Amino acid sequence: MHGATARALLPHDLLWLVDPPAFAGANALPAWAGAEWLARAPLVVRRDRIDAGRIPVGLRGTTRAQRHAAWLPRAQVARVVTxxxxxxxxxxxxxxxxxxxxxxxxxxxxxxxxxxxxxxxxxxxxxxxxxxxxxxxxxxxxxxxxxxxxxxxxxxxxxxxxxxxxxxxxxxxxxxxxxxxxxxxxxxxxxxxxxxxxxxxxxxxxxxxxxxxxxxxxxxxxxxxxxx
Structure with missing residues (x-):
C-alpha cells in the first residue's frame, strides 16, 4: 500500500490507484476503463499466480459486460479496502x-x-x-x-x-x-x-x-x- 504499512493483499480486496492516467496509458484497456473512471473506481484483486512486483486485478464498469483483467504494479496501490x-x-x-x-x-x-x-x-x-x-x-x-x-x-x-x-x-x-x-x-x-x-x-x-x-x-x- 503506497506510503503505508505493508499488508498482504487477498482476492476481493479493492484497490485505488496512485496514478490512474499512468496505468491507463501503460495498458490496453477497454474504452469504458479510462483514466477518469479509474480515478473513481477501485480495482479488484483476483485470484492468480503470484507475479513478482505485480498484482492480478480485475477492472469492472457499471454493467456485467464491462470486465477486464490486468496486472497492477505494487507501487500503484494508493488505498485498500477489504x-x-x-x-x-x-x-x-x-x-x-x-x-x-x-x-x-x-x-x-x-x-x-x-x-x-x-x-x-x-x-x-x-x-x-x-x-x-x-x-x-x-x-x-x-x-x-x-x-x-x-x-x-x-x-x-x-x-x-x-x-x-x-x-x-x-x-x-x-x-x-x-x-x-x-x-x-x-x-x-x-x-x-x-x-x-x-x-x-x-x-x-x-x-x-x-x-x-x-x-x-x-x-x-x-x-x-x-x-x-
Whole structure:
C-alpha cells in the first residue's frame, strides 16, 4: 500500500490507484476503463499466480459486460479496502436506495446474524463495490455476494446457519457465500449440494477436493501479493 504499512493483499480486496492516467496509458484497456473512471473506481484483486512486483486485478464498469483483467504494479496501490472493512462500515444502513435494492435489504437482515456468529465475514461483488466506492452498480436483480474467511473447518452449527441463509425468503436477493480457506476458496452452495465435495479455487487453478482446508497438491496459502 503506497506510503503505508505493508499488508498482504487477498482476492476481493479493492484497490485505488496512485496514478490512474499512468496505468491507463501503460495498458490496453477497454474504452469504458479510462483514466477518469479509474480515478473513481477501485480495482479488484483476483485470484492468480503470484507475479513478482505485480498484482492480478480485475477492472469492472457499471454493467456485467464491462470486465477486464490486468496486472497492477505494487507501487500503484494508493488505498485498500477489504471485504471485512466494508462489512464493519455498514454503509448499507444509510444508502439512499437501500429500500429499493433487495441486495441491500437482505444484507441489513443477515449482517447481525453473521456478527452474532462471530464470523470473519465481508461483502464482495457489486454490493461491496457500491458500498466502498459510492459508485452505484446495483440493480433490483443484483445478487448479494459474501465472503467468509475460515482458517479452520466451520463448526457444523455454523455451516448450517450459513446454508440456511442461502435459501433466503420470498423477494430476497440471491445470496452467494464464498468460503475462503488457507488453501483457496469454494462456493458454500456447491458444498451444500454435494455434501462436501467442492471445486476449490486456488492461485494455481481449480482443485476438486473433499476437504477444502487440506486439498491435495496445493500450497498452504494463496495470498495474491504483498503490497509495498
Amino acid at each position: 471485504p471485512g472493512m466494508i462489512a464493519r462500515q455498514a454503509r448499507w444502513r444509510d444508502h439512499p436506495r437501500r429500500l429499493a435494492l433487495p441486495a441491500l435489504t437482505v444484507l441489513a437482515r443477515v449482517a447481525p446474524l453473521l456478527d452474532d456468529a462471530q464470523l470473519n465475514w465481508g461483502v464482495t461483488g457489486g454490493a461491496g463495490f457500491t458500498l466502498a466506492s459510492g459508485i452505484d452498480v446495483l440493480h433490483p436483480g443484483s445478487d448479494l455476494d459474501l465472503l467468509v474467511t475460515a482458517g479452520m473447518p466451520l463448526a457444523p452449527q455454523t455451516e448450517r446457519l450459513l446454508v440456511a441463509l442461502l435459501d433466503g425468503q420470498p423477494g430476497d436477493a440471491r445470496i452467494d457465500i464464498q468460503v475462503s480457506t488457507p488453501a483457496g476458496a469454494f462456493a458454500l452452495r456447491e458444498r451444500a449440494r454435494t455434501g462436501g465435495r467442492v471445486l476449490l479455487r486456488t492461485a494455481n487453478g481449480p482443485v476438486l477436493c473433499e476437504d477444502p482446508w487440506h486439498p491435495p497438491a496445493v500450497a498452504p496459502h494463496d495470498h495474491a501479493m504483498t503490497a509495498p
